[in-house]
Amino acid sequence: MVNEIKKTEDKVFRTLGDIKQSVADFMDMFADMRGNITNEMLKRGDEIKRKEESFKTSFEETRKNLTSDIEAEKKKLFQLEGKLEQPPIAFYAHHLKDMLLDTMDEILIFEKTFTNEGTGYDTSTGLFTAPVGGLYQFHVHTCTVYNKYAHLGLVLENKFIAANSNEGDGAHGCSSFGAIIRVRSGEKVWVEVTAYHSNYQLYQDSHRMNTFSGVLVNF
Template sequence: MNFTILWFVLLFCGSISAQDDGTATETQLCHPDMCDLIKEFAAMKEKLGAVETRLEDSETRLKNSENQIQELRNNETTKVIFSAATGGGEKHIGPFNTDITLVYRKVITNIGNAYNQFTGIFVAPVAGVYQFSIFYHTGAGPKAMLKLFKNNQLIAMTHHLQPETSGNGGNAVFLQLQQGDQVYVQLAENTRIWGTDYHTTFSGLLVTQM
């Protein structure tokens, strides 16, 4: 609509007027008042362009802020914390003639349900940095040895090599995992640990999502 008005103004300003003395005529491009009006329209158009630019910048910043807020909300909603004990009553687990995956059946907490109490395997639900810890108790007799694996890769170990005495041990690591990576504990062949609801545990948590 602004362009239509400006067009009519230009047509009007292009009209021809004669001088009053009758001796000569001249073509005036526009009446002085109309010239002022055109200048005002031009200035207004320039200001509107600047306002539109600022609005576009503001919309871009607002969109970026909304994306950042949504990302923070997504990070906050992903919580992974678990802790489990071997359970099964007070008895030794092992020794066996081969390495076995240790199943921690007594779930203490399992926020996010990433730990499977039937397989003993933790599966990362999201990519990020996780912390894991293992602790055990063993009585006098065969030595004790636990191994922490990421997928099929040995990451950490803890052991007790003095069979004449009971002992305790543990280890802890930070791991960068991708979604679907598996973490689990194996009991080494020809070793044993004391299985109860309280002594031998496997724990982990999501430290930061990536």
């Protein structure tokens, strides 16, 4: 019986030893698993952090670009609103104060207007002063007495931008010339004598008109 008890004790001890070893193995395995899980979580955490930083950077760049684009569009809108608020610019002047072309560089003064939107044309000086900068179209129409001549030019700030020669051989004659040109705000445009002589003279009556006109076609 003593031997049997001893055998049983030995068996129990061996079983306990096996259980202890199994527990130890399990704890080691659990520790490894926990370490692996922790490392994986740290890696995932780092990856998530990098993605967050990348997202923040991209978001900030997008926000700045969008803000810049919005500000640019607002500026364009304000400029467009300003342009839409501008009154129309146009003039149509007629009836010459003096039709003798006997003075070089003399400015033709059309002393009456049918149209003077924006009040850019001055009937006392013959000068058109651009109220706003933009693309303008100008047109000059003049008539000469038969056997008389006229040499005229369209001038922007002392620079000829168009010229015309009109000869009334055998009859009263009329001709036209003009230009489309960009004019800055405050610049002046006028019609000027380019050649003079006692035989150079313009003519006007109920059938013939000398006119000078201009219109702002685009800002």
